[in-house]
Amino acid sequence: MYQPQQNLNEAGGVRPAEPRVLVVTAVEAEREAVLAGLNGDERFDVVAAGVGVAAAAAGTARALAGGGYARVVSAGIAGGFAGAAEIGSLVVASRIVAADLGSDSPDGFISVDELGFGSSVIPAEDEVSAALACALRGAGLDARLGPVLTVATTTGTLAGAQALAARVPGAAAEGMEGFGVAEAARQFGLPALELRAISNAVGPRDRESWKIGEALGALRMASSILPEVLFA
Ligand SMILES: O=C(O)c1cccc(C(=O)CC[C@H]2O[C@@H](n3cnc4c(=O)[nH]cnc43)[C@H](O)[C@@H]2O)c1
Numbered sequence: 438m439y440q441p442q443q444n445l446n447e448a449g450g451v452r453p454a455e456p457r458v459l460v461v462t463a464v465e466a467e468r469e470a471v472l473a474g475l476n477g478d479e480r481f482d483v484v485a486a487g488v489g490v491a492a493a494a495a496g497t498a499r500a501l502a503g504g505g506y507a508r509v510v511s512a513g514i515a516g517g518f519a520g521a522a523e524i525g526s527l528v529v530a531s532r533i534v535a536a537d538l539g540s541d542s543p544d545g546f547i548s549v550d551e552l553g554f555g556s557s558v559i560p561a562e563d564e565v566s567a568a569l570a571c572a573l574r575g576a577g578l579d580a581r582l583g584p585v586l587t588v589a590t591t592t593g594t595l596a597g598a599q600a601l602a603a604r605v606p607g608a609a610a611e612g613m614e615g616f617g618v619a620e621a622a623r624q625f626g627l628p629a630l631e632l633r634a635i636s637n638a639v640g641p642r643d644r645e646s647w648k649i650g651e652a653l654g655a656l657r658m659a660s661s662i663l664p665e666v667l668f669a
Pocket of ligand 1: 463514516588590592642
């Protein structure tokens with residue numbers, strides 16, 4: 438994984454002194470889509486930290502340890518919940534929810550919050566996330582604010598999708614990294630937002646229906662809007 442050195446860019450040149458934005462994706466294809474959208478904007482560092490919340494948190498913390506950042510963005514593809522986010526659309530997180538962080542029981546899921554062991558929700562609806570959703574729509578993109586769930590296992594059944602939608606009212610999208618990125622940012626005292634491009638429907642596993650290329654295209658388009666919003 439590329440480890441940005443705060444004072445030098447990838448070509449070895451001196452970086453701009455202004456606070457920077459760290460964008461964290463899971464895989465290289467997502468990182469390349471974001472970089473294409475940013476079109477060489479050196480105020481951003483983009484790292485592919487790996488799939489899943491542990492890799493996301495560790496990779497984010499590793500990058501932030503170098504200092505110099507003002508904000509963190511978790512970006513990538515995601516599943517969309519029926520009626521909330523269609524394939525090819527974009528979701529900006531109003532809340533970043535660790536939706537399976539807790540305990541199972543005969544009476545159903547018990548969240549870590551209910552267990553008294555911490556919080557599974559990181560609020561993300563601030564003026565910046567709202568401005569991003571607005572700017573995306575202003576650019577003609579299908580974008581909305583909504584809760585983005587982080588799970589350890591991609592949902593693969595209708596019952597699973599229904600259980601998550603009942604657990605998190607208004608759930609818009611499901612990914613596997615956002616809570617890890619946002620928690621690492623929180624521990625560094627930095628704001629975080631999550632931007633997801635929808636590649637598939639959350640529900641019965643149907644690999645053939647995934648539209649990863651379309652979602653990566655939407656992610657690239659959305660990334661081109663980030664500078665005007667994050668450095669307004
Ligand atoms: O089940 C499969 O065959 C399959 C094929 C390709 C990719 C997957 C993933 O689980 C990708 C996980 C990866 O992409 C994000 N993502 C995209 N859609 C979803 C989703 O519906 N639920 C959770 N995560 C999703 C995620 O952030 C990972 O980085 C499976």
